[in-house]
Amino acid sequence: MAAVHPFHIAVSDAQLADLSTRLANTRWPDAEPVDDWSQGIPLAYMRELADYWADGYDWRARESALNRFAHFTTDIDGLDIHFIHQRSSRSDAFPLLFTHGWPGSIVEFHKVIEPLNDAGFDVVCPSLPGYGFSAKPSRTGWGVERIAQAWDTLMVRLGYSRYGAQGGDWGAAVTRQIGLDAGHCVAIHTNMPIGSPPPGVLDNPTDEEKxxxxxxxxxxxxxxxxxxxxxxxxxxxxxxxxxxxxxQLAWIVEKFWSWMDCDGHPENVLTRDELLDNVMLYWLNASGASSARLYWESFGRSGDSRPVTLPTGVAAFPKEILQVPRSWCETNYNITHWTTMPRGGHFAAFEQPELFIDDVRAFFDTVR
Structure with a gap:
C-alpha cells in the first residue's frame, strides 16, 4: 500500500516577494463604462483588493491558520494528492469525504471541519488534481470518473471500510459518481443536485419550475x-x-460575487482575507491552467446516466447557480433528505457554515 506523508504548507519568501513585485507592476485596464458589475468586476474594487493583497494581507498568519489542520499527501495512480485528514476525538466517529469545485478549494471548508469533528465525524478534504497543493496531471484522463475512483482508494487507504461523501460544484459531480460506483461509500450529500426538466415541463411549468x-x-x-x-x-x-x-484574482472573485448570496458584494458574506486565502491556493501553485483542464476533461463527454441508489441528502440553497426543483432530481438520486435553505449560495460551507453543518449532521446521522 502506498505511503501517506505528512504535509506542511510552507510557502517560500521568494514566492511572496515575486507576488509583491507582480502586484506592484500590474498594468491596469481602463475603467468600465458602466456603474455596476454587468461588464465584470469593477476596476475600483479590483484596485482596492490588489492594494490590500499587497500591503494588508498577512499570508504567514493565514498559512499558520490553515496549518492547524492535519495535512497529508499520498500517491494515487502516479499523482501526488494533497488532503486534510482531521480526526474526531470520538471513538465512534463516522468518516466524511468533502470535495470542492472550481473556483473553490479546501479553504471553503475551514469553518466546518472542527465543528464536524466535535459532532463525531472524521473529515477528509482532498484537493482536486491540478488544484491547490495536489500535483498537476501531465497526461489526460483525470476526469470525474477517475477522481471518484481515486477518492475511494484514498478513503480505503486511510482505513475506512465505509464512509459518506459530500460535494458541490465539481465536488457534486465527483460525489454523484462516487455514489454510482458505490465502492465503500454508503451515502452521499450534495448542495448542488444535478437534474433536468422532465418531458412536458416546458409546456406547463409550475412557478418553481419557471x-x-x-x-x-x-x-x-x-x-x-x-x-x-x-x-x-x-x-x-x-x-x-x-x-x-x-x-487570477479577477477570474475567481467575479464568480464569488455572481454565485454567492451576497446582496451585490462578496465582502457582505466573506472577509477579504477569506477571498484572498482561496485565490492564494490558485496563485501559489500556478493552477490557472491545470484547474481549468477539469472542464476540458469532462465537458462534451457522455456522463453516467444511472441513478444513484445510495441514500442521498440535498441542501438546496436559494442562490445556487442552478436552482433545480426536487422533482427534476428524483430520477438521478435516491433522495431521502431534502432541505430548502433560507439563505446561501454556491459556496455553501464557506457562506453559511452553521446551516451547512446542521444539514450534513442531520443527514449522515441517519447512516452512521
Whole structure:
C-alpha cells in the first residue's frame, strides 16, 4: 500500500516577494463604462483588493491558520494528492469525504471541519488534481470518473471500510459518481443536485419550475463564458492566469460575487482575507491552467446516466447557480433528505457554515 506523508504548507519568501513585485507592476485596464458589475468586476474594487493583497494581507498568519489542520499527501495512480485528514476525538466517529469545485478549494471548508469533528465525524478534504497543493496531471484522463475512483482508494487507504461523501460544484459531480460506483461509500450529500426538466415541463411549468428555467437561461446567456473557455482552450487561458495575480484574482472573485448570496458584494458574506486565502491556493501553485483542464476533461463527454441508489441528502440553497426543483432530481438520486435553505449560495460551507453543518449532521446521522 502506498505511503501517506505528512504535509506542511510552507510557502517560500521568494514566492511572496515575486507576488509583491507582480502586484506592484500590474498594468491596469481602463475603467468600465458602466456603474455596476454587468461588464465584470469593477476596476475600483479590483484596485482596492490588489492594494490590500499587497500591503494588508498577512499570508504567514493565514498559512499558520490553515496549518492547524492535519495535512497529508499520498500517491494515487502516479499523482501526488494533497488532503486534510482531521480526526474526531470520538471513538465512534463516522468518516466524511468533502470535495470542492472550481473556483473553490479546501479553504471553503475551514469553518466546518472542527465543528464536524466535535459532532463525531472524521473529515477528509482532498484537493482536486491540478488544484491547490495536489500535483498537476501531465497526461489526460483525470476526469470525474477517475477522481471518484481515486477518492475511494484514498478513503480505503486511510482505513475506512465505509464512509459518506459530500460535494458541490465539481465536488457534486465527483460525489454523484462516487455514489454510482458505490465502492465503500454508503451515502452521499450534495448542495448542488444535478437534474433536468422532465418531458412536458416546458409546456406547463409550475412557478418553481419557471424560476428554475429563468435561472438556467440567465446562466447560459450571462454567466457561463468561463466554462466555455475552460472546457475548450484551458491552456490559452492559463498563460494570463498563471502570469498575472490580478488576472487570477479577477477570474475567481467575479464568480464569488455572481454565485454567492451576497446582496451585490462578496465582502457582505466573506472577509477579504477569506477571498484572498482561496485565490492564494490558485496563485501559489500556478493552477490557472491545470484547474481549468477539469472542464476540458469532462465537458462534451457522455456522463453516467444511472441513478444513484445510495441514500442521498440535498441542501438546496436559494442562490445556487442552478436552482433545480426536487422533482427534476428524483430520477438521478435516491433522495431521502431534502432541505430548502433560507439563505446561501454556491459556496455553501464557506457562506453559511452553521446551516451547512446542521444539514450534513442531520443527514449522515441517519447512516452512521
Amino acid at each position: 424560476r428554475a428555467l429563468e435561472r438556467i437561461d440567465y446562466y447560459r446567456k450571462w454567466d457561463s463564458g468561463y466554462s466555455k473557455q475552460q472546457s475548450t482552450r484551458p491552456q490559452t487561458l492559463g498563460y494570463g492566469l498563471v502570469d498575472s495575480p490580478v488576472g
